[in-house]
Amino acid sequence: MTLLSVENISVRYGQLTALRKASIKVSEGETLFVTGPNGAGKSTLLKAIAGVVTPREGFIQFAGQHIAGKAPEDIARMGFSMVPEGRDVFGGLTIEENLRLGTGMRADKDQAARKLEQVYAVFPMLKDRKDNQAGVLSGGQQQMLVIGRALMAGPKLIAIDEPSLGLAPKVIDDVYATLIKLRDSRGLTLLIVEQSATRASLTGGRMVLMRSGEVALEGDARELVKGEALRQAYFGYGDH
Amino acid sequence: MHQRPSILARTWTTPVILIAILLAVALAAVAVSTGPFNQTVIEIFIRVVLVVGLYVFIGNSGVISFGHIGFTCLGAYMTAWLTMLPAIKKSKLKGLPDIILNAKLQYGWGLLAAAVFAAVCAYVIGKVLMRLSGIAASIASFAVLAVIIQVYSNWDSVTGAQSSVVGIPIIRTIWPYFACAVIVVVVAYFYSISRSGLALRAARDEATAAAASGVDIPRERLIAFVISGAMMGLGGALFAHSVGVVTPDTFYLGLTFITLSMLVVGGMNSLSGAVLGVVVLSTIIQVLRWFEKGIDVGGTVLTIPNGVQEIAIGIVMIVILMFRPTGMTRNRELVWPGKKLSAEAGAMPSSADGKTAKT
Amino acid sequence: MTAILQILFDALSLGSLYALGALGIALIFGVMRLVNFAHGDYIAFCVFALLWPSIDAAAIVFAGNLPTFLLIPLILGIGAGLSVLSEILIFRRFRNANPATMMIASFALGFIIKYFLLMLYSSRPKSIDLWSNLSQQIEIFGARIPPLQVITICTTIVILIALTAFLKRTRFGLEMRAAAENFTMARMLGVRANRVIMLAFAISGMLAAAVGLILVTQTGTVDINMGANLMLVAFVATVIGGLGSLPGAVVAGFLIGGLSSLMQAYLPADARPFRDAFVYGAVIVMLIWRPNGLFSSKAVKQRV
Numbered sequence: 092m093t094l095l096s097v098e099n100i101s102v103r104y105g106q107l108t109a110l111r112k113a114s115i116k117v118s119e120g121e122t123l124f125v126t127g128p129n130g131a132g133k134s135t136l137l138k139a140i141a142g143v144v145t146p147r148e149g150f151i152q153f154a155g156q157h158i159a160g161k162a163p164e165d166i167a168r169m170g171f172s173m174v175p176e177g178r179d180v181f182g183g184l185t186i187e188e189n190l191r192l193g194t195g196m197r198a199d200k201d202q203a204a205r206k207l208e209q210v211y212a213v214f215p216m217l218k219d220r221k222d223n224q225a226g227v228l229s230g231g232q233q234q235m236l237v238i239g240r241a242l243m244a245g246p247k248l249i250a251i252d253e254p255s256l257g258l259a260p261k262v263i264d265d266v267y268a269t270l271i272k273l274r275d276s277r278g279l280t281l282l283i284v285e286q287s288a289t290r291a292s293l294t295g296g297r298m299v300l301m302r303s304g305e306v307a308l309e310g311d312a313r314e315l316v317k318g319e320a321l322r323q324a325y326f327g328y329g330d331h
Numbered sequence: 332m333h334q335r336p337s338i339l340a341r342t343w344t345t346p347v348i349l350i351a352i353l354l355a356v357a358l359a360a361v362a363v364s365t366g367p368f369n370q371t372v373i374e375i376f377i378r379v380v381l382v383v384g385l386y387v388f389i390g391n392s393g394v395i396s397f398g399h400i401g402f403t404c405l406g407a408y409m410t411a412w413l414t415m416l417p418a419i420k421k422s423k424l425k426g427l428p429d430i431i432l433n434a435k436l437q438y439g440w441g442l443l444a445a446a447v448f449a450a451v452c453a454y455v456i457g458k459v460l461m462r463l464s465g466i467a468a469s470i471a472s473f474a475v476l477a478v479i480i481q482v483y484s485n486w487d488s489v490t491g492a493q494s495s496v497v498g499i500p501i502i503r504t505i506w507p508y509f510a511c512a513v514i515v516v517v518v519a520y521f522y523s524i525s526r527s528g529l530a531l532r533a534a535r536d537e538a539t540a541a542a543a544s545g546v547d548i549p550r551e552r553l554i555a556f557v558i559s560g561a562m563m564g565l566g567g568a569l570f571a572h573s574v575g576v577v578t579p580d581t582f583y584l585g586l587t588f589i590t591l592s593m594l595v596v597g598g599m600n601s602l603s604g605a606v607l608g609v610v611v612l613s614t615i616i617q618v619l620r621w622f623e624k625g626i627d628v629g630g631t632v633l634t635i636p637n638g639v640q641e642i643a644i645g646i647v648m649i650v651i652l653m654f655r656p657t658g659m660t661r662n663r664e665l666v667w668p669g670k671k672l673s674a675e676a677g678a679m680p681s682s683a684d685g686k687t688a689k690t
Numbered sequence: 691m692t693a694i695l696q697i698l699f700d701a702l703s704l705g706s707l708y709a710l711g712a713l714g715i716a717l718i719f720g721v722m723r724l725v726n727f728a729h730g731d732y733i734a735f736c737v738f739a740l741l742w743p744s745i746d747a748a749a750i751v752f753a754g755n756l757p758t759f760l761l762i763p764l765i766l767g768i769g770a771g772l773s774v775l776s777e778i779l780i781f782r783r784f785r786n787a788n789p790a791t792m793m794i795a796s797f798a799l800g801f802i803i804k805y806f807l808l809m810l811y812s813s814r815p816k817s818i819d820l821w822s823n824l825s826q827q828i829e830i831f832g833a834r835i836p837p838l839q840v841i842t843i844c845t846t847i848v849i850l851i852a853l854t855a856f857l858k859r860t861r862f863g864l865e866m867r868a869a870a871e872n873f874t875m876a877r878m879l880g881v882r883a884n885r886v887i888m889l890a891f892a893i894s895g896m897l898a899a900a901v902g903l904i905l906v907t908q909t910g911t912v913d914i915n916m917g918a919n920l921m922l923v924a925f926v927a928t929v930i931g932g933l934g935s936l937p938g939a940v941v942a943g944f945l946i947g948g949l950s951s952l953m954q955a956y957l958p959a960d961a962r963p964f965r966d967a968f969v970y971g972a973v974i975v976m977l978i979w980r981p982n983g984l985f986s987s988k989a990v991k992q993r994v
Contacts, residue, residue, distance in 0.1 A: 141878055163877040172879075179875040181868050192868050192879050244880065395790045397797075459974055463981050466725060466789055466933060470925045471977060477922050478967045485963035584918075588801050595794055638809035645802035652795045653783050 093152075094119045094248055094280050095140065095171075100149030100159065101304075102135050109135040111304040112149065117248065122274060122281040122296030124312055126288050128325060131301040133284040134176055137250050140282075141173040142166040154247055170247035174240075176256060176284075178233040182226025186217055189225050189236055193243025203243075210239040213269065231262035238269065250282040255290065267294055288325075292316035300324050338524045344667040346520040349606045350513050353379065356610070357509045369505060370573070371617060376508035377569045378609045381586075382593045383515045384562030386605040388555045389594065391528055393535035394465050396556075397587055398472030399563050401479035402449040404582035406564025407571040408483065408490055409448045410441030411499045414572075419498040426488025438500055442511070442568045449564020450557050457556035461549040476587070483579040493578065501575040508569055515562050519602050527554050535600075588641070589616075592648045598658030603665040611659065612644065619643060695833040697955050703839035705947025706846035707901060709940045711917075711924030712931065713853070714897035716939035719928065720870035721890045724781060724792045728800035729898055729924070731807075733917030736769045736902035738807050740820065741912060758821075765903055766896045772803075773895025774888050781891075782884075807914045815913035820906050842904050849900070850940065853893070857936075862889060870934065919966075926973050932983030942984065946973070 095117040102110040110132045117123045125133045138144045140151055142163035151159040158166050167173070172193075181189050190210060194203050211218035214235050220228070225236060234254060241249050254270070255263040271294060273279050285291050291298050291312040298315050300308040308315065308324040315321045353376070360372035385399055412420070412427060413436045420432050436444075456475055460468050483490045490496065502508075522528045531551040534541035542548060571577050589612075597608020625634040651658060711729070718726050740761075776799055784792045824838040857863035869876040869886045877883050898917075905916055924939075927946055931938025949972060953965045961968070 143874055143878070162883065163874070164880050164882050167878055167880040175875065175878065179872055181871045181875070183871050184864070184867060188864055188868075192864060192876070192881070194880075240879070393790065395793055459978055463929075463977060464933075466793070467929045467977070467981065467983070469790075469793060470725065470929045471974065473922060474926050474970045474973065477919075478970045481966050482964060584801075588797065591794065592798070636809050638805040641805040642802050642809070645798040645805070648798040649780060649795050649802075652787075652791055652798075653780075656787060656791050 092119055093117070094154060095282070096150075096152040097136070097140065098150045098152075100136075100139055100146035100151060102132075102139055102144055102146050104144075109304055110139065110146070113301065113304060113306055114149075115299055115306060117280060117282055119247075119280055120278050122283065122294065124288075124291035124294075124296055124298040125282070125284045125301060126286065126291060126298060126325075127301035127307070130303075132304040133301055134252050135304075136301070137173065137175070137252050137282070137284060140166075140250065141171065141175075167244070170244070172241035172244055172246035172249045174237045174249065174251040174254070176252040178230070178237050178256075180225040180228070180233050180236055180240075182224065184225055185222050186225050186228075186236060187221040190217070190221075190240050190243055193240040206243050206245065210242050213242070213273065214239050230258050231265060234258065234262075234266050235269065238266070238273075242273070246279075248280040248282060250284075252284045253286065254283065255285065255287060263290070270294070288312075288316050288321060342520075342524065342664065342666065345603060345664045346516055348665045348667060349516050349603060352606060352610065353509060353512050353516070357505055360505050369503065371613075372505055373503075373508050373573050375609060375613045376505065376512040377566055377573060378590065378593060378613060379512040379606055380515045380562060380566035380569060381590045382597075382605045382609050383512075383519050383602065384559045384566060385590055385594050386559075386599070386602055387519050387522060387562060388552075388559035390600040390602070390605070391523060391531045391535065391555050392552050393600075394552065395469045395591075396472040397469060397591075398474070398476035398479075399559065400582050400587045400590065401476040402453060402560045402563035403567035403570070403586065404479055404483055404579060405452055406445035406449045406567030407577045407582065408496070408567075409445040409564070410438065410568035410571050411496050411577055413444055414438050414441040414500050415496075415498045423491055424489060424496070426486070438502055438507075438568075438572050441572070442565055445568035446561040446565040449567070450561035453557045453560025454553070457553045457560070461552040461556065476583070480579050480583050490579070493580070495576045495578045497576050499571050499575045499577065502572045508573070511565060511569055515565070516602070516606065518558070518562070519605075522555070522558055523602060527551050531555055532600075585641075589644065592644050595648055596651050596658055598660035598662050600662040601658070601660045601664055604658045604660040604662065607659055607665075612647075615647070616640060616644070692833040693955075696835065697951055699833070699835050699839050699843075700954070701948040701951035702944070703842045703947075704951055705944035706842050707904060707920060707943075708923050708927055708947045709943030710846055710849065710897050710901050711920050712927035712939035712943040713850075713936065714894040714901075715921075715924050715928045716931070716934070716936050717890050717894045717897075720934055720936065721866060721873065721887055722781070722785075722792070723789050724784075724796060725789070725925065725928075726894070727793060727797040727921075727925075728776060728803060729894070730917040730921030731800040731803035732769060732772055732895060732898040733902040733905070733920070734807060734914050735772055735803055736765050736899040737906050737912050737916055738811060738914075739765060739768045740818065740906065741811070741816070762903070766899045769895040769897075769899025769902070770892040771895065773891040773898065777888060777891040782887075785883075804914055811914065813914055815911045817910055818906065818912050819910065820903075824907055838904070838907055845900065845904075849897070853936075862886075866890060923969075926970070930973060930976055930983055932985040935983070935985040938983060938985035 093116050097113065097115045099112040099114055100110055101108065101112055113132065113136060115123065115125070115136070125136065127133055135144065139146050140153070142158065142161050142165070145160050149159065150157060153166070153171055154169055156169060158169070181192070187207070190207060191203065194206060216232065217236060217239055225233065228236060238251070254266050258266065267290065270281065274281055288298070294312070296312050298310060298312040299306050300321060302324065308320060356372055356375060360369050381403065388394070388396055388399065412431050413434050415435070417433050417435055420427060460471050460475070463471055484493055486492065530541065530546045534546050534548045534551060538548065567582070593608035593612045594605055595608070596612055597606070598604025619635070619640040622635045623637060623640065655661070714729055715726060718724055780795065780799060781792065784795055824836065824841065827834040827836050857867055865876065865881045865886050866889065869881060869883070873883070901920065902917065905920070906912060923946055924943070927942035928939045931940070931942035946969060950965065950969050953968055954962065957965060957968070
């Protein structure tokens with residue numbers, strides 16, 4: 092069943108239109124990749140869902156509720172966890188403090204402690220360094236930290252913006268291995284903005300291609316990568 | 332290829348319109364021709380000089396300076412020193428150097444000296460301040476104001492400290508003030524369409540891109556700071572000659588607040604905004620003043636308590652900042668034939684709105 | 691020896707006041723990037739609250755006559771209340787505005803508060819007797835020191851410890867620290883923006899009230915310009931300490947307090963009235979050396 096439904100939303104930054112009537116749907120348990128060239132509006136799409144920017148028109152439904160225009164903290168508390176571009180760890184806080192933030196005020200102490208243990212089980216290397224400042228971690232470790240932080244809330248859907256940005260290929264492999272493990276073991280719904288269409292096809296799932304603020308193409312990731320349609324849509328051949 | 336007309340050709344109507352507005356105000360004074368109204372108009376022209384001075388720096392650089400009134404103080408005292416009767420100076424301000432003690436110049440020289448002195452001080456102070464980031468520079472400018480006022484409030488032998496310095500020749504005709512207001516508007520206009528002005532505004536709107544394009548931001552800011560310092564000094568001198576008395580207290584937070592509000596209400600990043608802000612707020616202030624003195628309405632006298640004036644201005648400021656942060660003019664300039672220039676064709680481009688994206 | 695002790699206490703107590711003032715500014719700046727120019731007027735407001743509800747020319751201290759254990763929470767509450775009120779009515783609508791706009795708005799708010807007080811009370815300072823016994827000097831190791839100074843220093847230390855514990859150990863504190871570092875990200879994790887900000891304002895308001903109480907006891911007067919000079923130092927301290935850094939603001943506050951006391955003690959008598967000018971001069975020199983302050987936080991570094 093549909094967990095997230097974005098219908099015809101438009102977002103403008105001043106004079107610049109970042110999204111024009113973009114629509115996507117994400118079903119429970121599935122993995123949706125959003126790919127496309129720079130400036131296509133992929134990050135804006137995620138920000139609109141997360142509540143960081145407000146769409147001028149259109150609807151966003153998450154877990155049965157209308158969320159367009161709501162505050163980010165309210166949307167987060169409904170079970171939507173967002174990992175924005177650039178791994179925004181709180182550098183001045185320790186790893187454990189970063190993780191604790193993930194639960195919001197919702198969990199009581201015991202629940203929070205249990206969640207913490209769960210996350211440490213998935214990311215043992217975080218546990219080793221739990222009192223270190225998050226700012227000194229390497230890129231890959233920070234990425235693990237923010238994913239772990241997103242997990243703390245026990246979300247229904249995790250949205251990740253460019254998990255592979257600035258990371259070495261081997262590290263990206265590790266990150267995706269973890270994501271796949273989480274998806275398979277917990278049935279997590281994932282919404283991933285990923286520049287590399289190849290990576291998307293390797294991981295498996297559905298894919299949409301965005302260009303100039305619109306969804307240009309949709310389909311199964313593996314199928315699309317094999318075919319010509321993706322290349323053409325990505326580079327704009329056959330347009331105008 | 333189609334050559335776009337030069338900036339001057341596209342925007343020359345702006346200073347013309349502003350001068351016309353000032354002229355209208357001057358003619359109103361001539362028409363009404365009473366002492367108090369005259370004085371009010373003089374006040375308006377002085378404020379134009381000050382607020383345009385604020386615009387030259389704040390509007391173009393985007394850095395809020397709370398300290399500019401310090402230069403006003405410097406200018407006011409400089410002209411006082413040069414134009415007062417030597418006899419008074421020798422009895423009250425003994426610490427001045429002899430050459431100043433014996434001087435009694437025409438007020439024109441006083442005005443010039445004030446502007447130059449303020450400009451020099453602005454240069455020295457600016458060299459330090461312009462390297463600081465926006466907010467730090469604002470706070471530092473506040474500190475500069477405090478230092479100037481403290482020095483002037485305590486340096487007995489040179490400034491008379493807290494007691495008023497009297498005996499400054501009073502100029503009662505409006506035309507010198509009008510002339511200075513016009514000069515200041517013209518200088519501000521030409522500065523804003525100059526390369527330096529454009530570069531500074533580029534840095535205001537997008538610092539990274541500007542620096543990457545080779546704009547030397549501290550240098551451009553310094554240029555604006557010095558020009559605006561000179562204008563503030565000139566305004567201070569004009570003030571001194573309009574009332575004949577100066578004390579350091581006049582040039583502190585109250586005046587800072589009023590001039591800043593006029594700029595904000597008119598439109599911080601617009602020269603037209605500076606002038607309009609002065610005219611509009613001065614009118615409001617005058618009306619409130621009449622109420623404070625008491626207006627006879629069919630027998631009963633309506634008065635408002637002291638302090639309401641400033642509260643009203645404060646509220647107006649906050650309301651404007653909330654709902655129209657770009658001010659009355661929306662940060663655009665007044666042009667003829669009346670249609671607003673679009674941002675692409677506009678020469679003195681509108682700045683970003685007061686708001687940034689929610690991210 | 692006694693002279694040094696005296697100067698030391700002077701420096702510490704003055705530094706404490708400055709540190710408390712700077713802390714109030716830094717707290718709000720941390721979460722909102724707002725330099726609250728109205729803070730000094732919050733101090734004045736709290737001080738005048740001691741006179742309420744009397745607005746007579748001669749100060750009849752009504753609220754000020756309450757027993758201490760009621761008076762202090764009351765004034766702290768008034769400070770927090772005024773601060774939170776200004777956030778709800780005014781600063782909330784400026785959340786997405788640029789820092790310059792917010793600064794000017796707070797400047798205007800400060801004026802409104804000041805002239806509101808002026809409207810009610812007139813601008814003449816009034817004398818008032820609040821715990822004046824604390825200003826009578828007692829002997830400590832041969833130095834003559836007013837107990838008020840000792841109390842100021844101790845109170846400040848207690849406040850600093852309490853605040854640190856609050857920030858480092860409690861849930862709210864954690865949220866505030868996170869919000870100060872990256873407000874948007876904190877919200878995306880479910881941190882309630884409004885609550886964190888209101889908390890910051892409330893604490894800031896209480897700090898203002900505390901400063902006000904100390905000032906009134908110290909000077910024995912009530913004046914609408916009270917706090918203005920202190921706030922200027924507080925602003926400068928936050929800049930020197932590095933905008934966005936709480937420990938920086940506190941350290942800078944003590945530094946300026948120390949410098950000021952030293953100057954007061956050792957400057958030749960002629961130069962003493964210009965003491966503040968010298969202090970600011972030193973500040974400017976320091977800023978040339980380190981434009982970003984002593985402990986600049988990563989969040990506020992200029993990218994250009």
